[in-house]
Every structure is written in C-alpha cells, then in structure tokens.
Amino acid sequence: MRQRLALVLVALAAFLAVLGVMLRAWVYPHVVAVPDNQYQAVVLEAKDATLIDYSSMTAVPHQHVTIVETLKGDAAAAQAEKKRTGRDVVVWDALSYVLGNDGKRLSAIPEVYPFDAHTQDPVHCCGENVDGDALSRVGIEYKFPFDTQPHDYQYFDPQTRTSAPIHYKGTTTLDGLTVYYFEQTIPWTRVPFPKAMPAGVAITPDQIDKLGYQRWYTTVRKFWVDPVTGAPINGEELHDEQLRMPPSSGMAPVTIFSGDVRIRPDYQAATVALVKKERTLLLMLRDYLPFGLPLLGLVALALAFVVEGRARIRAARTPQGRAAASVADADEDGGAGDVPSAQGAPAAPL
Secondary structure, three states, rough: HHHHHHHHHHHHHHHHHHHHHHHHHHHHHHHOOOOOEEEEEEEEEEEEEEEOOOOOOOOEEEEEEEEEEEEEEOOOHHHHHHHHHOOEEEEEEEOOEEEEEEEOEEEEEEEEEEEOOOOOOOOOOHHHHHHHHOOOOOOOOOOOOOOOEEEEEEEEEEEOOOOEEEEEEEEHHHHHHHEEEEEEEEEEEEOOOOOOOOOOOOOOHHHHHHHHOEEEEEEEEEEEEEEOOOOOEEEEEEEEEEOOOHHOOOOOOEEEEEEEEOOOOHHHHHHHHHHHHHHHHHHHHHHHHHHHHHHHHHHHHHHHHHHHHHHHHHHHHOOOHHHHHHHHHHHHHHHHHHHHHHHHOOOOOO
C-alpha cells in the first residue's frame, strides 16, 4: 500500500511540474486577451483651461473643461475578422468629446481602432479610421501590451494621425502598485479641424480651411502604466491648440484650447480597483501557479521518498522482513566464505 502511495506521489509530482510549465508557456499567452465586447468610459477634466469663443474669435481663460472618452468593443466585427483570418481581434469604437462650462459639446472625434487581442499590435481591418479618415495605424493606443516592458513604444496620436515614440521614464509606486511612467511629446503640428464643430457654431471645417485658418496642436502625454495588465492607472496631458490666421491678416494666433487635462479622481480610483483585481488573476496564470505548482511537485516527490523509506524500515522490522534480511545476509556471507575454507582444510588421512 505504501509503495502504491509513493508511486502516486511521484506521478503527482511529475504532473504538477508539467502543468506549471504548460500554464506559463502555452496557457498564459493563448488565454490572456482583451475581451472583444468590452465597454469602458473615463472622464478627464481641465479645471483652469482656456477656450476659444468662435463668435468673437477670442480666447477665454478660466474655463472648466470635461473630456469624456468611451471605448466600446464591436464584438460582431471582431468575430467576423476572426472567422476570416483566424486571428483574435478587438475592434474598439472609440469616441472622445469635449464639454465646456455649460455642458455643451465643443468637439468630438470618433475612431475605429482594431488591434490584436493578445499583443495589442494594430490590425488593419474593419473600417479603421479617425474622424472618418481611413488610415493604417502604427503602434499602440489607449492601452499598453500585457507584460509591458520598461522601454519605449510607438504610440499613435489621433490628432496628427501619426505615431511617435512614447518614452519610458522610470518606475515608481502609485496607489500601492509598482508602475512604469511613460511620456510622449508631440511638437507643434498642423492638424485637421474636427468634422463635428462646437454646438451653435455655423461655420464648417471646410469653410474654415477656405478662409485660410489653420489648427495647430501640441501636447505632452503622460501615462502611469501597470506593467502586468498594460492598463494606464493614471494619465495627464498638457494640451495646447491654436487657431492660426492667414499670414496676410497680420493677426496673432488665438488659443482654441489650452489646459492641464487629468483623470477625474473618482474614475482614477475605479480604474485602480479594477486593475488590481485583473492583475491578480493574470499573476496567478503568469507567476504564482507556474512557479508554485513545480514547488508543490517537489514536496510531493520528497513525500514519496519519505513514504518509500518508511515502508522499507517497517518491512525490515517485521519477522518476515528480518528472516528475508537474514537469508540475504547468509547468501552474501556464505558465497564468499566457502571458497577459502575448502582450500585451507587439511587433507583427509589415507
């Protein structure tokens, strides 16, 4: 019975070791993915911003601006792409819109952002666009990859429709989590006017272009990213936009929007709580189980040796065990002693 238990323990040790390796090498990279039907919203605000008044073409300071970003997974488009290519894809219908002091919409920029559900690499399908303009993204947007590494990434900027490096600046602690800090600077760049102009403004983007006005933009983008999930738990943008007049007008640029945009505290707290929950599940698959199961296997193997050793000791203490041991000893001693005894005996008398 004890020998059977030892064999079971050896088999269990082998199973736990193999299971641990499989969880890390195969299950984790294939199972961990962004859900294709995910919906999330985040609210940001700039408490002392400057906004343009289009009726007078002047900049008005001390404005409270709210920016709402929503990400809605288009599960039908994702499943259609998977059926076509076999690839796990997420298609986010993203919308970023700005509200002024009075709650009226100032601008809105929609996006269709398809990407690989496992790696976060952009996928060019499903009507990929920004504000209706078709394009092919390079780099990440909104979320960093699972297992974010402490190095630079290419990050897509929806205003310029281009990608630029977002630089890893160091590791810090935020809300009890060890996070990576990334920063990206977009220099002054001419960008298109949003197709959805502020409510109550009769002028259209095409009319603005024909008048020779230009929209210029710069920002410093900051993210504090949980490296396990790749989710930013905090973000900030030092955002500036200008309306630049035709050179012949002799007029100085007018600020369209200028402000320090931050995640609203209640949404940051909710994001941190969600990330802490998700990172625990990911760490179970990535670290805790892959390393813990082989350790349990070593314990099971040690127990197998203990059980087998005790079984042999008990067997040696029983009468049958002692008799078997005596026979074994006699066989060993007798085979070795008979030869010299026969050779050394005196000859029989004649």
